[in-house]
Amino acid sequence: MRIVFLNSMEKRDEEGLHLQGAQVWIGEEEGIWRMGWKELSTGKETLWYEDTSWSEMLHVYRHRLASKLSEGFRPSIEGVFHDQPETRSRPTQAQKLICYSELHTNDALFAELSAWRRRRAQTERKAPYLIASNRLLRLISTYQPQTIAELMQLPGVGESKSAEYGAELIALLQTDDRAHDFPLVWVEQALDPEESRSWVYKQKEMKYRVEMERFGLRRQLQSLMSEGLGIEEICVHTGLSRREVIEMIEELDKEGYEVDLILDGELQHMSEEEQSEVWKAYEELGDTYLKPILQRVYGMDLEEGADVEKMYEQLRLIRIRYRRRHVIMTSAG
Structure with missing residues (x-):
């Protein structure tokens, strides 16, 4: 088999003292593409793909690799997604706020906000997600804005949503023991860089999984139509x-x-x-x-x-x- 791509990966253990090595590789033989993952410490090799479709293989590659990156593995050579992802994998300010809120959840307040959303959805006869997504409720429950101006600092809250639901949300959020201050400039310092980077790769993993599943359905649809x-x-x-x-x-x-x-x-x-x-x-x-x-x-x-x-x-x-x-x-x- 002819190896056409190989990249070494490394991951530190939980104590940060030792490196765990691995390799991701792509090979071709008589029109058959193969792709796999090899743990260098044990020699164990896992085949990720074996078939004739280069396009399908790339979908599997992006999804499986993003999963490994979200676990903490890092490539020796950047650009492992062939689209300069390493520069894009540094989270934006909005992503940092979302990342922190999902890593530091306030489950009790989130449940209360979810109950409010259900009531509003029933009253307005619309789907709950049209009122507020789970991600937005996580943001609100974590940062607990006390004014409309603070609420609008959260990603996903614009003038329309704040005008329609802002007063009700602020009424639910009034508290004397809020743990976080506004503006939210402190979030960047509070986030561990590797932790936030792994979170970004987790988002990529979910995105690529959806793309991979859709690509598989398209191939199945073409076969069934034929x-x-x-x-x-x-x-x-x-x-x-x-x-x-x-x-x-x-x-x-x-x-x-x-x-x-x-x-x-x-x-x-x-x-x-x-x-x-x-x-x-x-x-x-x-x-x-x-x-x-x-x-x-x-x-x-x-x-x-x-x-x-x-x-x-x-x-x-x-x-x-x-x-x-x-x-x-x-x-x-």
Whole structure:
């Protein structure tokens, strides 16, 4: 096997006295890519990837390496993500505030704020995350701002959110024994540099895991489409919703992948006249919004029992072809 990339990694033990060495490597043999991790002290080697896709291997590489970096391993050669991450791995001021709040949580106050969020969500009939994310509640519970001005120093709090919820939050946070002062310039000194750097890599690990899983789903979707499976069957195999499958089909078409087989299958029961009317509506009204297209083709008052969701799906599938042709014509012109 031909080794095409190798980097040595080091991690200090908990006492900081000894170094633990390791290597991450990538090799190729007859079109098969292999990638692995080797512990130098024991000689134990773990295979991270073995297949033919360079793109898939890179997704696995970024995720697995970020996991090791979050554990405290550091590379001998910087730039291990091939995108100059070492300069980006120094946390920004906002990241430092978030990092400290997640490493020094106030669980009791967080629970109280979460209960307030549930009540507001029920009153406003909206998803709790639209009122405040868990991360924002962690920030608030850790730093306990006592005024609107202090609240707005936290990442994720703007004028709109502070105007809508600020007074209620400040009322919940009034205390005489707050442990932290504002402004929050002290946070940088309070954070251990290696601890905060590992936290940044943990965020990368979670990001790359999502990207890796999505890449795997895209590959699975391409395989299932090539077998002639329809959207409903793909949903069964992947666990995705019909909407998510259509969104992926749109992405694949934009990137130049073949999707006509599944479009043909899903639109086979829609008459050519009906498809032609939809196409004309796109030409007249544009392809940004679907509701005007639906109303133009089917009228303002749909028949009772009409499957509106199915109609929107068909409009989106036809729009894939419409946009593709528009891009081709624009390029040719």
